[in-house]
Amino acid sequence: MSRRTVVIAGAGLAGATTAVELRERGFEGRILLLGAEEHHPYIRPPLSKEYLKGEADIDAAYVKPGEWYSEHDVEFLPGTEAGSFDPGAHELFVAGGGRLTYDSLVLATGASARPLSVPGSGHGAVLQLRTIEDSQRLYAALEVGGRRIVVVGSGWIGMEVAAAARGFGNEVTVVGRSAVPLSAAIGRGPGAVFERLHTDHGVAFRNGDHVVAVEGATREQHAAEVVLASGERLHADLVVAGVGAAPNTRIGERSGLSVQNGLLTDKAMRTSAEDVYAVGDVANPFLPAIGRHLRNEHWANAIAGGTVAARAILGERASYDDIPYFYSDQYDLGMEFSGYAPLMADARVVYRGDVEARAFIAFWLRGDRVVGGMNVNVWDVQDDIQRLIRDGDRIDEQRLTDESVDLAAV
Incomplete structure (x- = not known):
């Protein structure tokens, strides 16, 4: 094992986690970490949370200090993008014509922000949020305050951007296709809690509508009119597109991998090609706990997948057993969520505590089994929530919702 070479294509959190785990578990071979960006690996949550709100420096987003990689003999190659690979020859081809021979290849190519894709979306007033540079540009625009901001998309990114924008005193309107914000992620009832939160903080919503064009001023003026399907026109100094992300599967498609909403893997993050793994946003792993594949784009998934892939490369018995988890902070509301989205689609929601x-x-x-749980401004309960999900036991609903019953005893 000590003479083997692991090439990791993608230097986000998932790729970095794989490298860190390999070294911490005693791998002494060569590790090459290829990053399409010039930055050392960083995590994305601060880009829409602490940094964007002005509460933390951008350095807090980095996975490890820059010197960690050289100190641990991880060859970091910034500005290097993988194009395809030859599974038989165990060769990875990179942009510019280079090639790297590997014993194990880890694809951690992540996802890209979906474009707004309407006439005028290339206007200089239209921004998105995916990279450090995106967050820096957006922060510089928001911190001025007093601007008219139109956020397109009422998912997690859109709602977090709206909260940050209001924190700097901007006028914010959120345009979303769904009748209730976040309903695709957590359903109409819980989503309505977040809508009321934002409304209480002065955010206006245009639910059940969508943008058909961005018109108006010149690029130099950085102001525009956002045209909605309903015919309404919204004046905007800045438009932020938060309409989702798509997995970067091109390398898999070019190289003959099984692709279905990402790169399909088994429970150990192995793809359909020998010695090739996929982790992070691009991976669609098989989860034994629910008996199906599930791709998700949250930071905890990147850590879990990278850890499993490293263990599998080292020959250990490895399985993706983590329950999907994410968190959000908006105004004075903090939340954590764990659960399996496919099982939640036809589930009913019950509450413990004071929703208002x-x-x-x-x-x-x-039925009478917990498949998801979200704690809002209630802390130190995630272990119990995940236990209830993982055990899959029949639950007494009355005890579950009764605050006088210790959740650990349910």
């Missing part, structure tokens, strides 16, 4: 006061736990029940 925004201090509660929401549980998604499929």
Whole structure:
């Protein structure tokens, strides 16, 4: 094992986690970490949370200090993008004509922000949020305050951007296709809690509508009119597109991998090609706990997948057993969520605590089993929530929702 070479294509959190785990678990071979960007690996949550709100420096987003990579003999190659690979020859081809021979290849190519894709979306007033540079540009625009901001998309990124923008005193309108913000992620009831939160902080919503064009001023003026399908025109100094992300599967498509909403892997993050793994946003791993594949784009998934892939490369028995998890901070509301989205689609939601006061736990029940849980301004309960999901035991709903019953005893 000590003479083997592991090439990691993609230097986000998933790729970096794979490299870190390999070294911490005693791998002494060569590790090459290829990054399409010039930055050392960083995590994305601060870009829409702490940094964007002006609460933390951008350095807090980096996975490890820059010197860690050289100190641990991880060859970091910034500005290097993988194009395809030859699974038989175990060769990776990179942009510019180079090639690297590998014993194990880890694809951590991540995802890209979906473009707004309407006439005028190339206007200079239209920004998106995916990279450090995106966040820096957006922060510089928001911190001025007093601007008219139109956020396109009422998912997690859109809602976090809206909260940051209001924090700097900007006028914010959120345009979303769904009738209730976040309904695709957590359903209409819990989503309505976040809508009321934002409304209480002065955000206006245009639900059930969508943008058909961005018109108006010149690029130099950085102001525009956002045209909605309903015919309404919204004046905007800045438009932020938060309409989702798509996995970067091109390398898999070019190289003959099985691709279905990402690069398909088994429970150990192995793709359909020998000695090739996929981790992070681009991977669609098989989860034994639910008996199906599930791709998700949250930071905890990047850590879990990278850890599993490293263990598998080292010959250990490895399986993706982590329950999907994410968190969000908006105004004075903090939340954590764990659960399996496919099982939540037809589940009913019950509450423990005070929903109106925004201090509660929401549980998604499929039959009488917990398949998801979200704690809002209630802390130190995630272990219990994940235990309930993982055990899959029949639950007494009355005890589950009764605050006088210790959740650890449910």
